[in-house]
Amino acid sequence: MSEVTHHHVQQRGFWPYAKRWMYTTNHKDIGTMYLWLSCIMFFVAGAMALLIRAELFEPGQRLINPDFFNQMTTLHGLIMVFGVVMPAFVGLANWQIPMMIGAPDMALPRLNNWSFWILPFAFLLLISTLFLPGPAPNYGWTFYAPLSTKYGPPSTDFMILSIHMMGISSVLGAINIIATILNMRAPGMTYMKMPVFVWSWLITAFLLLGIMPVLAGAVTMMLTDRHFGTSFFDAAGGGDPLLFQHVFWFFGHPEVYVLILPAFGVISEVLPTFSRKPLFGYSFMVGAIIAIAGLSYIVWVHHMFTTGVPLAAQLFFMYATMIIAVPTGIKIFNWVATMFKGALTFETPMLFAIAFVFLFTLGGFSGLMLAIVPADYQYQDTYFVVAHFHYVLVPGSIFAIMTGVYYWLPKWTGRMYSEALGKWHFWLSVIFLNVTFFPMHFLGLAGMPRRVPDYALQFADFNAIASVGAFVFGFAQLLFLFNIIWTIKKGKPATSQVWEGAHGLEWALPSPAPYHSWVTPPSVALIDKEEETKNPPLQP
Amino acid sequence: MQLSRSSRSKRLAIKLLLVAVLMFGFGYALVPLYDVICENLGINGKTDSTASLAVATVDTTRKITVQFLATNNENLPWKFHPNQTTIEIHPGQNTRVTYYAKNESNKTMTVQAIPSVTPGLAAKYLKKTECFCFRQQTLASGEEMEMPLLFHLDRDLPKNIHTVTLSYTLFDVTGKQQEVPEERVGKIE
Numbered sequence: 001m002s003e004v005t006h007h008h009v010q011q012r013g014f015w016p017y018a019k020r021w022m023y024t025t026n027h028k029d030i031g032t033m034y035l036w037l038s039c040i041m042f043f044v045a046g047a048m049a050l051l052i053r054a055e056l057f058e059p060g061q062r063l064i065n066p067d068f069f070n071q072m073t074t075l076h077g078l079i080m081v082f083g084v085v086m087p088a089f090v091g092l093a094n095w096q097i098p099m100m101i102g103a104p105d106m107a108l109p110r111l112n113n114w115s116f117w118i119l120p121f122a123f124l125l126l127i128s129t130l131f132l133p134g135p136a137p138n139y140g141w142t143f144y145a146p147l148s149t150k151y152g153p154p155s156t157d158f159m160i161l162s163i164h165m166m167g168i169s170s171v172l173g174a175i176n177i178i179a180t181i182l183n184m185r186a187p188g189m190t191y192m193k194m195p196v197f198v199w200s201w202l203i204t205a206f207l208l209l210g211i212m213p214v215l216a217g218a219v220t221m222m223l224t225d226r227h228f229g230t231s232f233f234d235a236a237g238g239g240d241p242l243l244f245q246h247v248f249w250f251f252g253h254p255e256v257y258v259l260i261l262p263a264f265g266v267i268s269e270v271l272p273t274f275s276r277k278p279l280f281g282y283s284f285m286v287g288a289i290i291a292i293a294g295l296s297y298i299v300w301v302h303h304m305f306t307t308g309v310p311l312a313a314q315l316f317f318m319y320a321t322m323i324i325a326v327p328t329g330i331k332i333f334n335w336v337a338t339m340f341k342g343a344l345t346f347e348t349p350m351l352f353a354i355a356f357v358f359l360f361t362l363g364g365f366s367g368l369m370l371a372i373v374p375a376d377y378q379y380q381d382t383y384f385v386v387a388h389f390h391y392v393l394v395p396g397s398i399f400a401i402m403t404g405v406y407y408w409l410p411k412w413t414g415r416m417y418s419e420a421l422g423k424w425h426f427w428l429s430v431i432f433l434n435v436t437f438f439p440m441h442f443l444g445l446a447g448m449p450r451r452v453p454d455y456a457l458q459f460a461d462f463n464a465i466a467s468v469g470a471f472v473f474g475f476a477q478l479l480f481l482f483n484i485i486w487t488i489k490k491g492k493p494a495t496s497q498v499w500e501g502a503h504g505l506e507w508a509l510p511s512p513a514p515y516h517s518w519v520t521p522p523s524v525a526l527i528d529k530e531e532e533t534k535n536p537p538l539q540p
Numbered sequence: 541m542q543l544s545r546s547s548r549s550k551r552l553a554i555k556l557l558l559v560a561v562l563m564f565g566f567g568y569a570l571v572p573l574y575d576v577i578c579e580n581l582g583i584n585g586k587t588d589s590t591a592s593l594a595v596a597t598v599d600t601t602r603k604i605t606v607q608f609l610a611t612n613n614e615n616l617p618w619k620f621h622p623n624q625t626t627i628e629i630h631p632g633q634n635t636r637v638t639y640y641a642k643n644e645s646n647k648t649m650t651v652q653a654i655p656s657v658t659p660g661l662a663a664k665y666l667k668k669t670e671c672f673c674f675r676q677q678t679l680a681s682g683e684e685m686e687m688p689l690l691f692h693l694d695r696d697l698p699k700n701i702h703t704v705t706l707s708y709t710l711f712d713v714t715g716k717q718q719e720v721p722e723e724r725v726g727k728i729e
Contacts, residue, residue: 107549175556179549213560217567229716232571235654236613236711240584243574247567308660310583 022117025109026515027094028412030116034091035405037119039481041083042398044127046474048076053436053470055453056463069453070138071130077141078159081259082166083123085393088401089262090115090173093201095412096404097177099506099513100195102186102522107179115172122165129155140451142252145233145244149225156226160219167216174208177201186505188524192286193531195504196279199286200265203293207254207261210297215251218244242307249300257296259393260360261289263400264331267353269504270407271335274350275342276501281334288327288334295324305376314373321371325364332361347499348422349407355430356399363391366441381451384444390437395430402429402480409484410498414512415491421483428476435469503530582664585656587706591674592667598632599695606693609707610639617645618679620710623686631665631695639672639708642684649714650678653687658705665694666704676713 024030052072055063064072094112098105106112129136137159139147148156181202185194194202221232222244231237233244264285272279279285301309301317309317335357344350366388370376379385402425410416439462448459455463494511508530509517543551578584606629608622619642629635643649653673657663668674672687679685693704 107546108553111553171557171560175553175560178556179552182552183545183549209556209559210563213562213564214567214570217564217570221568221571235709236652236713237716240574242584243571246574247570250567250570308585310581310660313583 023113025105025113027098027106027109027112028513028515030106030112031091031094031096032412033116034087034094034119037116037123038084038088038091038401039484041079041087041123042477043481045076045079045084046477048072048079050470050474052076053467056455057467058464059455059457059460061454064453066453067135067138070140070451071136073451074137074140074143075126075130078126078137079123080393081141081255082163083119083126085259085397085401086166086170087119089201089204089259089397090170090177092197092262092266092401092404092408093177096408096506097180097198097201098184099411099509099517100198100504101181101184101189102505102518102527103180103184104516104519105184106176107184108176111172112176115169115176118165118169118172122162122169125158125165126162129158132158142248143222144248145222145225145241149222149233149244152222152226157223160223163219164216167212170208170212174205174212177205178209181205186518186521186527188527189531192283193527195265195531196268196282196285196289197262197265200261200268200289203289204258204261207258207293207296211251211254211258214247215255218247218251221247242304245304245307246300249303250297252303253300254293254296256389256392257292259397261293263356263360263397264289266400266404266407267335267356270349270353270403271338271357273407273499273501273503274345274347274353275339276344277338277342279334280337280340281330284330285334288330291327292324295320295327299324302371302376305373306380318371318373322368325368328364332357332364343501345500347406348417348419348426349403351423351426351430352399352403352406355395355426356403359395359399359430359433360392363388363393363396366391379444381449382444383440383448383450386450387437387440387444390440394433394437399429405484407499408506409487410491410494411506411509411511411513413488413491414494414510415487416494416498417483417487417491421479421486425476425479425483428479429473432469432473432476436466436473437469439463439466439469505530579664583660585658585660585663587655587657587663587666587668591669591671594634594669594690595632595667595692595695597695598630600630602699603628603630604693604697604701605703606635607703607705608637608639609705611707611709613709613711616651616710616712618643618649618651618710619684620708629693631693631697634669634690634692637689637691639687639689640684641677641679641687641710643679643681646681647714648678648680649712650676651710652676652713653708653710656707656709658707659701662697662701662704665697665701666706667692667694673708 021029021033051064052069055069094106097103132155134155135153136155137143137148138153143159181194181198221230224230225232225234225239231239233239233241235241268279268285299317299321301313302321305314366384370379370385370388406417406422443459443462446459448455496510497507498511505518505522505527506513508522508526578586605626607626608624610620610622612618612620619640621640623638623640627635627637655671655673657666668689668691670688670690672689677687
């Protein structure tokens with residue numbers, strides 16, 4: 001068992017420390033690095049959001065000039081999507097998937113190391129554009145041509161290369177996750193015994209594999225349009241700017257499910273634990289995730305209803321979009337049914353999970369409103385859209401990540417977080433999140449356009465409210481950071497099961513989880529004991 | 541004999557990497573796909589970039605209003621306008637109109653006109669026999685010209701379309717002149 005203890009003999013000093021993290025191929029180390037990267041990026045992109053909200057606190061140009069405002073909206077969006085939500089879920093996948101399926105590590109550990117270490121450089125490249133001469137990318141996170149091709153500042157090339165790097169990292173990460181789930185399951189861990197979190201990541205990984213290369217293609221076309229004389233998106237040379245939107249949203253719509261499917265997985269683990277009941281309708285949950293992922297490939301034009309697409313296409317994409325509400329409705333029904341008549345307790349992860357179910361549903365409903373073509377003509381490019389996607393991303397993806405961190409942190413560190421601090425964090429977040437984003441619905445319905453640094457007087461009150469909410473919400477996240485650091489340093493020791501109602505292979509390991517876990521695979525009996533409570537055989 | 545876990549994983553990784561490469565190719569395949577689909581369904585307001593033959597039979601039962609527009613892209617220093625803004629024609633009637641262009645900059649410039657038709661579904665029924673948009677146009681500083689357009693509306697034009705708007709946007713392509721394939725070159729006096 002020499003390899004089990006080998007990391008304990010790490011030498012003191014900076015270089016041994018740096019080497020340990022740079023060369024590590026351990027899934028737990030890499031998961032930790034993904035999560036910390038995501039945490040840092042969360043505060044960076046969050047600070048940008050606060051600059052945006054500060055400028056919008058009152059009408060008129062107050063703090064930052066419009067060009068810098070545009071740079072902030074662009075970088076905030078790009079970093080939150082690619083630098084916060086995606087790495088955080090990959091971090092959770094790295095930590096949890098091997099422990100949950102009884103594998104000693106990821107299938108391709110060296111590749112795993114590389115997937116992670118590309119990312120910090122990608123974001124350094126992207127953020128460096130703020131400190132170079134000339135403006136940073138300033139055309140919104142969707143970087144539509146020709147704003148990003150013909151009129152894009154020189155820093156656009158930095159963004160393109162940084163997106164290439166993120167794409168390589170995601171594709172390699174996805175390959176690794178698929179290989180792990182298909183090849184590394186312990187004997188007896190059949191597909192229909194896998195935890196839903198593992199299922200959700202298997203499907204997410206296939207989505208990533210299908211779309212990240214298309215995004216890479218889109219930015220490569222931008223690059224050649226900018227510098228090598230091609231005219232993919234330039235009408236003068238026979239191209240078409242609208243083509244960019246098709247290629248982008250062919251990536252972009254499945255991408256939003258990449259951001260939310262792992263969240264569904266996390267919530268499906270947490271709700272049964274604190275309801276002390278098995279997940280309701282396990283096989284339907286799995287089927288719904290597959291259905292959502294499949295449908296996500298054929299709805300992209302709903303982002304482009306007002307671009308002049310023909311009526312038949314508008315109708316097709318409207319109906320296809322609305323069909324997604326069916327599998328999503330199944331999931332929400334099953335979550336509620338899981339809680340129904342359960343013995344509920346309200347620890348911090350459970351609070352975040354319940355808020356997720358409620359607020360994500362709200363975001364889903366505004367999505368349905370946007371899916372209706374004639375209504376979309378009114379809502380397109382207004383704050384209603386901003387309200388919609390922040391409702392599915394903040395109390396959706398971000399809350400699910402926080403749910404997962406609170407839920408599994410005792411397993412990772414062997415220590416309990418502070419429940420009091422966790423509850424403060426939850427209540428401040430959930431209240432001020434709504435103070436921030438709910439008024440945006442009204443602003444949008446009243447016609448306030450997105451991506452503007454200034455606005456008409458009648459929008460002043462709701463904007464002021466949103467800005468106050470954003471600042472309290474933003475600073476409340478420092479409690480989260482503080483709680484994590486406090487847990488690592490001073491938390492009370494946690495038991496191996498941690499939560500009374502927790503079932504699953506990861507809870508059969510001691511807390512903190514040993515550096516090398518499941519070196520000998522768990523027994524079939526253990527798998528059946530832990531996993532069949534999640535997916536119990538049907539009673540006659 | 542079963543392969544070991546790690547070599548199975550490596551094989552799977554290579555297959556999945558192939559999928560990623562294929563999807564990268566698919567991103568590029570969207571470009572011609574987009575053009576083919578738009579052209580066949582006639583849904584993008586784009587007209588044929590090749591010349592079609594003149595026709596002999598005219599559908600005199602109805603008249604269609606054709607409007608002409610001209611736009612300069614990005615403050616192009618050219619004068620550019622149609623010599624007639626509206627005409628009424630029968631489907632199948634061969635029609636000749638002209639646009640006027642003048643280079644008002646102090647250097648020789650090359651431009652490309654890009655057509656667009658509204659409603660988009662009418663685009664594939666607008667047949668051009670000869671068009672200044674078939675190739676790039678070069679004018680010296682201060683030079684001017686009349687640019688001809690010979691076209692007809694297909695007799696299959698849907699009955700619910702009464703007005704067709706043909707718009708040209710002039711793009712500056714100076715220094716980026718391309719070799720135009722022979723069949724795309726229209727004849728210009």
